[in-house]
Amino acid sequence: MAALLPDVAHAISCFSEQGQPSLRDALLDLRGRGFASILVVPLVLPMEPSFMNWMTKSLKRWQAEHPSGWPPIRVAHDIAKSPHFEPLLAATVAGAAIAPVVVPDGVKPEASLIPAQKRRVLVCEGGACNAAGADAIWGHLRNVQERRKLRVNGSGTMTAKSTCLGPCALAPVMQVFPEGTYYGGVTEPAIDRIVEEHLLGDRVVDDFAYQPTGRKQRLRSKSQPDSTGD
Template identity: 55%
Template sequence: MPIAEIETASSQPKRAVVLVAKSAFAAAPYRQMQRLADLAAALPGVDHASFGFTEQGTPSLREALVALRQAEFSDVLLLPLMLPIEPSFTAWLTRSLRRWQAEEGGAWPNVRIAQGLADSPLLPALMAELVVGADVAAPVPPLEKLAPEGSLVPAQKRRVLVCQGGPCNAAGADLI
């Protein structure tokens, strides 16, 4: 459900979940993120679920948070969907949240960061289910001929490099 369709509640806190991923380039990852957001939105106590990307893709995490702020959510839980999570990721995320709040000004919802997936006590059961289900997965066919070694990028006179990191995307690099 788009944020615009959510009515503002009078006195009850409005809770949102934002699924956080690093990047997405094509339609399939966006569909997958939307499917996961729909699953999260159906959880008890969740009024809205969306997703945002920290490096490449739209909406950026900042855009997702600003939209929830404008929709007057009182509580936002960030749920990183990354394995493994570098220890510095949570520190970066905390610093970024503080900077965004300072730049945007005004009141912000209570923003919390959920534990990483690797820390969940449910992860071993999920991994066991995936391993058991691997029997029905299609095998990878062997290569008939080995590709020549070396670069797959053809020789060139000039090359344009576009930064796709989080700060660069925040400055508009994803539009390029």
């Protein structure tokens, strides 16, 4: 790709949600490599205002977690508003249309296995949690789940998105069963510790856990250890 962009020294594709490399991992890899700047080009259609809000907050958080080695970072505007979008779209779809596969009537779906996993992790996708970056947390959790083979390691873990889990002031929130433990203010480093210590080690991570006290609670200090040691 960089060969087609003469002013670009290095280009990489990554994912803002589930998929590898994640946007966070790609940026952490690029920092400190001597580039004059980093340009993020979101390929998001349609471009939602909430995505740009999430991007701004996430960049600030990642830079705070890893405070050295960052060149200036810019984010491109909505790609759909570019004058080059229509010819780009036309070139992409030309000759690419295929007929959908239609399952004949009366054909039964394949049989399914009942999951053996004993743990369930719910990631809140309510309004407050989405505004706080729940999609990025979900993507990081799913990437770690695949990388660490959580479905078969430990007690076995299944993950799922959820509608509002309740304590919106603690966003983003996730809940781990069978204990029912609530975790608030969850970030990627928090996910890494929860996976290692709770899902695989059967120990609640008190730094991020909130217990039902019968009283309203606010989010504690966001000072969180960096799992990478950076």
